[in-house]
Amino acid sequence: MKERNYGIDLLRVISMIGVMALHVLGHGGVLANTKILTLNYNIAWLLNILFCSAVNCFVLITGYFGGGSKNISRYTNLIVLWLQTFFYSVVIMLLFVIFGGAWNIKENIKALLPLVTTQYWFFSMYFGMMLFAPIMNEFVNRTELKKVIVILLSLVSTFTILSIVDGNVFELKGGYSVLWFIVLYMCGATLNKIQSVYEFDLCKVKRLTYGMLFGTWISKLLLDYISLRLTGGARFGNILLGYTSPTIFIVSCGLLIIFSNIKCNKLIPFLKVVAPLTFSAYLIQDNVYVRKYFITDKFAFLADKNVFILIIGIISSAILCFAVGCLIDSIRNFLFRKFKIKYRIYNVLNMMFNK
Numbered sequence: 001m002k003e004r005n006y007g008i009d010l011l012r013v014i015s016m017i018g019v020m021a022l023h024v025l026g027h028g029g030v031l032a033n034t035k036i037l038t039l040n041y042n043i044a045w046l047l048n049i050l051f052c053s054a055v056n057c058f059v060l061i062t063g064y065f066g067g068g069s070k071n072i073s074r075y076t077n078l079i080v081l082w083l084q085t086f087f088y089s090v091v092i093m094l095l096f097v098i099f100g101g102a103w104n105i106k107e108n109i110k111a112l113l114p115l116v117t118t119q120y121w122f123f124s125m126y127f128g129m130m131l132f133a134p135i136m137n138e139f140v141n142r143t144e145l146k147k148v149i150v151i152l153l154s155l156v157s158t159f160t161i162l163s164i165v166d167g168n169v170f171e172l173k174g175g176y177s178v179l180w181f182i183v184l185y186m187c188g189a190t191l192n193k194i195q196s197v198y199e200f201d202l203c204k205v206k207r208l209t210y211g212m213l214f215g216t217w218i219s220k221l222l223l224d225y226i227s228l229r230l231t232g233g234a235r236f237g238n239i240l241l242g243y244t245s246p247t248i249f250i251v252s253c254g255l256l257i258i259f260s261n262i263k264c265n266k267l268i269p270f271l272k273v274v275a276p277l278t279f280s281a282y283l284i285q286d287n288v289y290v291r292k293y294f295i296t297d298k299f300a301f302l303a304d305k306n307v308f309i310l311i312i313g314i315i316s317s318a319i320l321c322f323a324v325g326c327l328i329d330s331i332r333n334f335l336f337r338k339f340k341i342k343y344r345i346y347n348v349l350n351m352m353f354n355k
Contacts, residue, residue: 007262009275011255012061013322016278018054020285021047021318027291028299030314036234037225039307046217047314049241049248055122056243056252059129059181063136063188064256071134072353076346078130081279082115083341085123087332088283089114096289107288120286121176128178129185136182140189145197148190155183160246167242175243184252191256200257209254212247216240219247274326277333281325 025031025048034041066074093111096102110117118124140148159172159180167174194200224237240247264271284290302313336342 005260006264006268006271007259008061008064008256009271010262010264010267011057011259012275012278013271014259015054015057015061016282017318017322018051019058019282020321021051021314022054023286023291023295024299024314024317024321025051027295027297028302028317029297030299030303030310033300033303035304036228037221040303040305040310042221043307043310044303044314045220045237047311049217049220050213052241052243052245052248053252053255055175056184056249057255058122059126059184060188060191060252060256062126062130063185063190064192064260066133066137066185066189072346072349074130074133075349076342078127079345079349080336080342081123082127083336084280084332085114085120085283088280088287089119092284092287092289096293100289100293102289110288119288120283122282122286125176125178125181129181132178132182133185136186137189140186140193145190145193148186148193152183152187152190156187156249157246159183160244160249163242163244164239164246167244172244180244187253188256191253191260195257195260200261202258202261205254205257209251209258212250212254216245216247216251277326277329278322280329280332281322284325284328285321 025044030044031048034044089111093102093108097108110119114120115124115127143151159170162169163172163174170179171177172180219240220237223239224234227233227235227237239245242248285295299313299317302310305313
């Protein structure tokens with residue numbers, strides 16, 4: 001059995017903290033309240049660009065690990081993930097209704113149907129992607145590696161380059177789509193397959209990754225400055241900032257390769273405990289009620305603080321959200337293990353597959 005790559009698990013944890021930092025910057029009101037082209041504005045957007053690859057990384061990781069898993073295990077994990085989502089969607093809704101008076105029949109119904117109402121956009125896209133996982137795995141595992149690479153390069157280059165012109169090209173919706181997640185999954189699985197026969201030059205990968213990251217940031221600042229001078233407003237700076245941006249995609253793949261080569265033996269006990277809790281930390285922080293009452297515009301005060309306070313405030317807030325989410329989910333995880341939820345689901349699916 002192939003040894004688990006805990007460097008990838010480390011990337012999973014860091015990516016989820018990055019997602020939470022994006023929420024602090026965006027929903028929290030930091031980006032909207034920094035004065036354009038000031039030092040705080042430039043640094044806030046640098047952090048946003050740095051963390052923008054986190055969502056892509058999370059899906060790439062699924063493909064990286066998922067390429068060799070069996071269908072029964074894959075569907076078991078997917079159902080458990082749905083149960084986690086339903087659990088937090090309903091429980092948090094009930095808590096806010098009972099103790100906070102947040103009674104809204106429309107929102108309450110949405111909480112009961114988190115998948116079909118896209119209560120959590122990432123989970124809805126992720127669930128849709130996983131339904132195609134067996135097909136994608138067959139394609140990547142059974143097709144000659146060179147052919148897989150050529151096909152994926154054609155897809156990715158077409159999607160990412162055209163998305164610069166129109167983020168919704170091919171219904172990609174700027175990366176908020178099942179289609180984009182499918183492409184990312186296949187790329188993650190393919191990178192794993194490539195690494196089984198080829199060793200990347202890490203120095204070159206790091207230079208390319210950091211170069212793309214820095215280049216995206218510079219393009220943001222330059223386009224903001226030029227458009228501000230010509231039109232009186234910053235209009236084109238975000239052209240490379242979407243999930244489907246070619247530069248963000250390269251950064252995401254680069255980070256996956258870099259972390260897959262990190263040896264973190266001392267962190268293995270920590271990662272074994274925390275990595276399985278990462279997704280639920282997201283479910284808690286990005287819940288519609290939690291976002292409304294605890295995140296939206298609650299971090300706008302950081303926008304005009306000292307730049308060091310700005311950086312520390314954003315990162316520490318994200319880490320705090322992550323830690324609290326993991327702590328809460330450890331209780332849910334204990335209950336699921338206590339009642340052997342995953343084991344029971346696996347047995348039911350195994351019986352269905354055998355029949």
